[in-house]
Amino acid sequence: MNAPQAHGKFITSDRVQGTDVYSASERERIGEIHNLVIDKVSGNVAYADMTFGGFLGLGEGHYPIPWQALKYDTQLDGYVTGITERQLKRAPESGPPDQVDRAFEERLHKHYGIPGYWGYI
Amino acid sequence: MNAPQAHGKFITSDRVQGTDVYSASERERIGEIHNLVIDKVSGNVAYADMTFGGFLGLGEGHYPIPWQALKYDTQLDGYVTGITERQLKRAPESGPPDQVDRAFEERLHKHYGIPGYWGYI
Numbered sequence: 001m002n003a004p005q006a007h008g009k010f011i012t013s014d015r016v017q018g019t020d021v022y023s024a025s026e027r028e029r030i031g032e033i034h035n036l037v038i039d040k041v042s043g044n045v046a047y048a049d050m051t052f053g054g055f056l057g058l059g060e061g062h063y064p065i066p067w068q069a070l071k072y073d074t075q076l077d078g079y080v081t082g083i084t085e086r087q088l089k090r091a092p093e094s095g096p097p098d099q100v101d102r103a104f105e106e107r108l109h110k111h112y113g114i115p116g117y118w119g120y121i
Numbered sequence: 122m123n124a125p126q127a128h129g130k131f132i133t134s135d136r137v138q139g140t141d142v143y144s145a146s147e148r149e150r151i152g153e154i155h156n157l158v159i160d161k162v163s164g165n166v167a168y169a170d171m172t173f174g175g176f177l178g179l180g181e182g183h184y185p186i187p188w189q190a191l192k193y194d195t196q197l198d199g200y201v202t203g204i205t206e207r208q209l210k211r212a213p214e215s216g217p218p219d220q221v222d223r224a225f226e227e228r229l230h231k232h233y234g235i236p237g238y239w240g241y242i
Contacts, residue, residue: 010167010219013134013157036134036159043166043188043238045159046131067164098131117164 011072020078021050021070023085030088033079037064037097044117046105048079049097052088063088064097066114083112132193141199142171142191144206151209154200158185158218165238167226169200170218173209184209185218187235204233 019033031052039046047064070079092107094100100108109116140154152173160167168185191200213228215221221229230237 008220009161010158010221011161012170012219013159014138015219016159017134036157037131038134038137038157038166040130040132040193045164045166049133072161098133098136099129100131 016048020076021048022073022076022078022080024080024082025084027076027080029078030081030085033070034062035097036067039117042118046117047097057089062094062097063091064094064100064108066109066112066117068117069112069114087112137169141197142169142186143194143197143199143201145201145203146205148197148201150199151202151206154191155183156218157188160238163239167238168218178210183215183218184212185215185221185229187230187233187238189238190233190235208233 013036016033016036020029021031021033022028023030031050033048034051035049036045037047037049038044045067048067048070050063050065051061052063065081065083069081069083071081072078073080091111092104094104094108105116134157137154137157141150142152142154143149144151152171154169155172156170157166158168158170159165166188169188169191171184171186172182173184186202186204190202190204192202193199194201212232213225215225215229226237
């Protein structure tokens with residue numbers, strides 16, 4: 001997350017929840033971050049649980065997005081992602097984001113072309 | 122966080138916020154987790170921002186507690202910490218937990234005897 005130093009190196013979870021997400025290509029709002037999904041043992045944020053609220057025809061479901069796929073943009077006051085509409089529509093489906101297993105995680109990260117937060121895949 | 126596998130390896134940020142914290146020695150409720158403080162770049166949970174609400178005579182302030190000092194206990198349905206009342210009362214004071222600097226972090230981790238999440242200190 002490349003927020004400038006002036007804004008501090010930290011952000012609190014309640015400030016991330018509800019923050020808008022924009023496409024890197026069009027700078028259009030595509031959804032928002034509903035929640036952060038945290039690996040209990042390592043304390044790493046594994047995913048942002050995104051909701052699209054009907055944007056992109058993606059319905060009301062929850063989509064786990066790797067944290068490393070999101071960058072904070074101070075001008076937009078939201079996160080920008082290079083993940084495309086095409087990728088989102090073809091993303092592997094999950095149950096509740098806090099109950100995914102490693103096999104699903106591997107599919108998800110490969111789909112988005114993002115290294116796993118647990119090491120490179 | 123040593124929650125059993127049956128509860129999954131993940132937890133969502135909104136479930137952590139507001140969760141009670143108990144002392145390891147007496148198993149008494151000493152406060153609650155108000156927020157998670159996240160390192161933007163690494164995506165690591167750096168701290169839990171705890172509030173004590175008058176417990177321990179600590180007033181209404183916010184106290185950053187290293188995430189690694191908290192373990193989830195399924196029987197208590199809360200987090201247990203080995204941090205003592207004495208340590209809390211003598212903890213270095215912070216401004217807003219999302220604006221602490223590395224010098225403060227080093228003092229804080231040394232105070233609690235917890236390795237820094239950025240590497241050993």
